Amino acid sequence: MDRVPILKIGDILLVSIQIDMEDQVALQLQEDLAERIVATGCHGVVIDISALDIVDSFVGRTLATIASISRVLDAETVVVGMRPAVAITLVELGLSLPGIRTALNVELGMELLARARDEGVNEDGDAEDEPGTPAVPAP
Amino acid sequence: MDRVPILKIGDILLVSIQIDMEDQVALQLQEDLAERIVATGCHGVVIDISALDIVDSFVGRTLATIASISRVLDAETVVVGMRPAVAITLVELGLSLPGIRTALNVELGMELLARARDEGVNEDGDAEDEPGTPAVPAP
Incomplete structure (x- = not known):
């Protein structure tokens, strides 16, 4: 029943990973985090990995999956404390955590999340005029 | 080499306890925290214990010791997420965590720490007039 706690601080969810990321723990964290975001x-998730001595390909993939799930739910993810x-070791292993801030x-x-959010809001404002996203008229 | 990471957020140090509080872990945390405060x-320490299923007398004593060390170093401690x-169980065991907020x-x-800090500043201002703490004249 190992479970990684998720702490809410203002507009951000903070996860401090301290236990080994086994299959079940990783799946549970993904599920818990998705539920908490909803x-x-x-709009932001900060994952602290300063307690981890080793980040292997499984942990890297787990972090990438979490980032993707969060993005779908309109939350940005930042991994901190590496x-x-x-x-x-990560780079030597050929893992450069693509798609993870x-x-x-x-x-x-x-701070990064707060800045990204501000820029995102501006981008959304401009996006209305972009030709690639035409407004669909009601039938 | 299990070590509880200490996260700094503004004026506050955040500790999320997720691993079993064995002797060595508890001592290391006390030492790390004292060093980080200095x-x-x-001026504030928040200890999250939402991951703990059990808080026995040893953990209770550890939390009390951390709170005392922090206080000596001019930092207030709050235990959260119980x-x-x-x-x-704590109260049934006769442990009510005296001296721990x-x-x-x-x-x-x-929020509690921010409020306590504001009040503390005011108290310090008043304390100068208290008879119990006379200024020691230089010899």
Whole structure:
């Protein structure tokens, strides 16, 4: 019954991963996080991995899946706190975590999300005039 | 080498306890936290125990020790996220966590610390006039 707690701080959900990411834990986290995003309407997810000594391909894939699920639910994900040794090993393994935003620590991650949100709002405002997304007239 | 990560968010240090509080883990956390309080100058510590199924007398004592160490270093501690079943068991065991502030979740804990800080500043202002703390004249 190992479960990673999800903490809500303002508009952001914070996850501090400290236990080994086994299959069941990863699936449970994905499910819990999706439910919390919907329940709270949060627009950002910060995942702290400063406690992890090793990030293998499974953990990398789990993080990517979480980021994708969050994106579908209109929340941006930032992975923070990666140790230098973990970064080196990841790249040596050929894993560069594509599609995952990173920041040095929780504070910088939260700033990044706040900035991304502001820019996103502006982009949405401009998007109305783009030719690629024409308004569908009601039948 | 199990270590509980300490996350800095603004003026607050956040600790999410997810692993069993064995002797070594508890000692390491006390040491890390004291060092981080001094290094960052933070005035608040929030300890989330929502992942804990059981809080026994050792964990209770550890939390009390952390709160005392923090207080000596001019930081207030709030324990948050206690499960209802944990609260019931604690009181049944005769442990009511004296000297530890609690709040329902991280957000309310951070609010409590912000409020306590504001009041503390005012109290300090008044304290100068109190008879119990006379200024010691330089020899």
